[in-house]
Amino acid sequence: MLDNLPFYLGLLMVILLLIMLANKIKVAYPVLLVLAGLMISFIPGVPVINIEPELIFFIFLPPLLYEAAWSVSWKEMWRWRRIITSFAFIVVFLSALSVALVANYVFPGFSLALGFLLGGIVSPPDAVSAGAILKFVKVPKTISSILEGESLLNDASSLIIFRFAMIAVATEQFIFYKAAMSFSWMIFGGVAIGLLIGWLFMKAHKYLPTDANVDIVLSLLTPYIIYLAAEKMHSSGVLAVVSGGLLLANNRHRFLTSKSRLQGINVWESFCFILNGLVFMLIGLDLPQITRGLEDVSIATAIGYGILITLVLMVSRILSSYGAVIITIIARNFITVADSKNPDLKSPFILGWTGMRGVVSLAAALSIPVYLNNGNGFPQRNLILFITFIVILLTLVIQGLTLPYFIRKIQFNTADDALSPDEDYNLLRQELAEYASNYLKTTYNNQVEDNISLQRLIEKWEQHSKKNDDESIGRELKVIYLDLLNQQRQWLLNKNKENQNLDEAIIKRQLHYLDVEEEKLRYL
Template identity: 45%
Template sequence: MIHENLLLIVTLLMAVSMLSMLSEKLKVPYPIFLVLAGLVISFIPGIPVVTLNPDIVFLIFLPPILYAAAWNTSWREFWAARRTISMMAFGLVFFTSTAVALVMQLLIPDFPLALGFLLGGIISPPDAVAATSVLQTVKVPKRVVTILEGESLINDASSLIVFRFALAAALTGEFTFSNAATNFFVVAGVGVFIGLLFGFALFYIHKYLPTTASIDTSLTVISPYLMYIVAEYFHTSGVMAVVSGGLFLSYRSHEMFSYNTRIQAYSVWDVFIFILNGFVFILIGLQLPAIFTALQLYSLAELVFYGLVISVLVVLIRLMWVFSGMYLSCFFNKRERKLSWRNEFLIAWSGMRGVVSLASALAIPLTLEGGAHFPHRDLLLFITFVVILFTLVFQGLSLSPIIRWLKISEEENEDKEQEVEIRLRLADAALNHLQTNYVAELETIDAYGRIKDRYQRMSEIANQKLLKEDTEKAVPHFLPKYRRMLLELVNVRRRELYKLRNEKSYSDELLRRKEHELDLEEARLNE
């Protein structure tokens, strides 16, 4: 019961926050650090054995994590890279599952092919959080991040569908490829339909009903659970429902949310996803004792050998698939811009496994339909854990050195130019509006004139950047000092606000409101 484990849950949540601070200090991505920390904590004497319920992972953790990832993915960039993403999310999953099945049958002669596909479906999808959280600490091209994020959104669905069919084959002993292929497209397609249906409904609720920022934020938290549960109720893909609904709502978010809803929702979701991700990764590390104690039929050397062979196999398969697939994709589509081999290697090396793989492995039933013990279940769990640990720690920790060694950097020039163009367009639009609608006020009221001068300066500075005329003299020496001055004024006003609070003569509500205004201003200046 939850009340019996409440102290453990709260303690783990506190540990997530403390360990995340330590990971920031040590410059280690927090998913990797939390997995290792959970592994160390699990061997402390007296620590209770923590078992992860797969139903809880799929129901509580997976929908919001996928929804947040979909929300932060650009639909335009996602669609532009759709061929590459589809090749990774579907083709690579099926190829990995097949290769793992064949190799496991070679390693263990009595290992059924259906169980091999089951293991392949479990360990084929890279984690939606691990790669992007590692890449946040370094600068890489946006197209690389888009492909990795898009792949992680879709491959969870394809791998879970492979897992379902392989599990059904293992339980019943029957498998028909044509039926499986047909069911795959039905399950995925209906899942997408359900997600879009909820997306349309929620769009009109947010846009046309009299909601508040708190109601809108609450609905965004409830939405992924609703999409997932309904899709799973009809035996379709809950993952595809959440991803498709999240992408649709993200694309239309500017039409349905007010500024205060966006500010509140983004803050809530940042905290919510941080807690969920941290909790899941530390739970992964805590699973080893429960998995290891159940293994009695194999020696430690055999277990480590099987785990390392499969780990190396999935890494090599991904490397081979990415390089060959990218070449074929560009060969058949001449208009597609080819990535450099360095960026292709980065995509291939970022295949870190995580919580979906472990939850899938734990979802394997204990017995077959006739009541017999499920064959090799403990071995499947152990190999899954080794693959997660190997890819997450070895590949995750080596990503930053590899990026520096290959001299991969963010393509900043295009983004900077676009940012300046946007700034110029916004400033010119504001100037045109002022000069069209407030002609008399601009001539007679100083406040209007100062606003006009402000936007004129913004437009001139943006033009100087675009034309590169006296840029080094006019912009770099002026703007940083100007920004520092504005930040100093924010801090001066903040100190005065503290004095007003200590005087105890003013309303706390008004003081909090003014403090929030200063927070927003400081956040804008620090962007």
């Protein structure tokens, strides 16, 4: 490991440079990272990278799911719960079924169970890729909410299909009632375990004498403990992490201090940033190892199989998206649906085209054992691995690069959005300021006359409540204030150098205050 340390450090630098380049040219960084990893893997002398599935499932997956659960809007998830669960479970199953039927019919020696195994591996879209693309283009809130909600659940559904298919291949039989009981336990048991452990961690944060550092370390441990406990109980670790994360996220203001929340956001953003970068780079670096495993099938034939499965996944997801619209039209005659207006036929295409595959698919494929329990080699393992890689590569490159183009070409109807997010935010700030000034006047009316500081506080919130129609003034004041903060910073640094008797901790404390003030500019 230490012998290859310079290589891994260099790899981290390459990842950072590529992500900066991706932001500059407005391309989803997973696309560049996978292609770069692929090119680096062909450089002579590059260490061979073997991705252990446990590394992905335990080290990478729990924190990424947990962070996504903290970022997603539970209100939007509940509003679009029917379409989200349809995409996360029904569409994933239909995609797996389509792949199973095609593989069983076209690929020599592929049983239906092996087809479902492949289908369970390649059926879940990758949320990180879609999120990286959507930050460069504007889409209706509906689409982004559905994609965020789906991303939390589709990994669980695909891994459940994968597990049952593995059992069917290994035992050559499928007992329905046992599978139904196991399926129920994986779903409901996973959710229950996640909620229970999440509740215990919430109480630990609230009642133990923690500070910001302890709170952050506890938050880093939480997803791993939840995932490990659920997997040890043979339930879904993915659903456990998601349910526990949602519980804690929606109660964060009850058990975390403001300092813990502010510092925790920074730590988690940086942590998940590097995890995402590493995992996509490793996908590209693993190709030579996967290719060497092909023996009975030529590279050209295997690539053809991968292209076919990619097309099946693209078509099945788009058809399923439009099928969901048809079902919604029928269902609204009997139940209340989130969107009762006439459906927009452009949105299903975008939802269908956001089908880039990623790390979960590769990890699932790598977790296929080399040998069965009877000592025989696992059938078609190397071919499944290679097809999975081709699917990941093609969906990332084809869909990842063309999705922004389609989003820009399609003119979404935004007439229903009365205000932009910025306008909504400013209006909310104004209403909050009015509430604050009225509260101070009514609750602390007796202290107002004698307390000058309280009078200034009321004046401050009254100024916030006055709407500023000239936005350019706001931007100009931000520039001036930022310049002032920079000058104050430099003054403090000079003061620290000139006065050798001044305690530097005092200087650092004031510098931290200036950093907080600069951060506040983002919300003004």
